Amino acid sequence: MTSIHRHDTDKELVTKLRQDDEAALSEIYERYWDRLFVVAANRLGDPQEAEECVQDVLYKLWRLRETLHIENDDLSGYLAVSIRNQVFNRRLKRHRERLRVAEYETTDAGHPSPELVLIAKELQKRIDRAINNLPTQCRIVFELSRQEGKTVKQVADQLAISENTVKYHLKKANRDIRESLDLSVWLAVIYYFFQK
Incomplete structure (x- = not known):
């Protein structure tokens, strides 16, 4: 099925997203999913976690659409920073879970x-x-x-x-x-x- 916003610029998509246009979110999904997934997968080394990170970024984009501040409506830049932050948070969470399991053991004598x-x-x-x-x-x-x-x-x-x-x-x-x-x-x- 062809997206109705396939020919829209990123700036137009951001404007329509702020107007509760779900089709704009679908187009953003189609346009950016692959590259966001590649960034997350390369940094996490786990396809399932990478997929969850991309979903989280796009969900947050939709949830915050009314108050969304994207510098110069640069959607690509905004998503790039968002996926890096999401990956960082995921790695931090992963590490904290490991610490809990290991009861905060340290290596090399403290x-x-x-x-x-x-x-x-x-x-x-x-x-x-x-x-x-x-x-x-x-x-x-x-x-x-x-x-x-x-x-x-x-x-x-x-x-x-x-x-x-x-x-x-x-x-x-x-x-x-x-x-x-x-x-x-x-x-x-x-x-x-x-x-x-």
């Missing part, structure tokens, strides 16, 4: 496994990027409080601003960082870095 080190590095890179993207004042407040361990009062005194302003910046920083990371990544961040 050294973390290479996979855990890789995940921790990737998480740290994402956190650093999110912090660097904060507005300047907000970033400074966050770094003084969270990275140098200063109290709200100490930060306020050092920067000559009110304690309420410090609290506002901390709230905004936490919200912006959370929003820039997928929920599962944020939970992993809390687990790996703040539960030590």
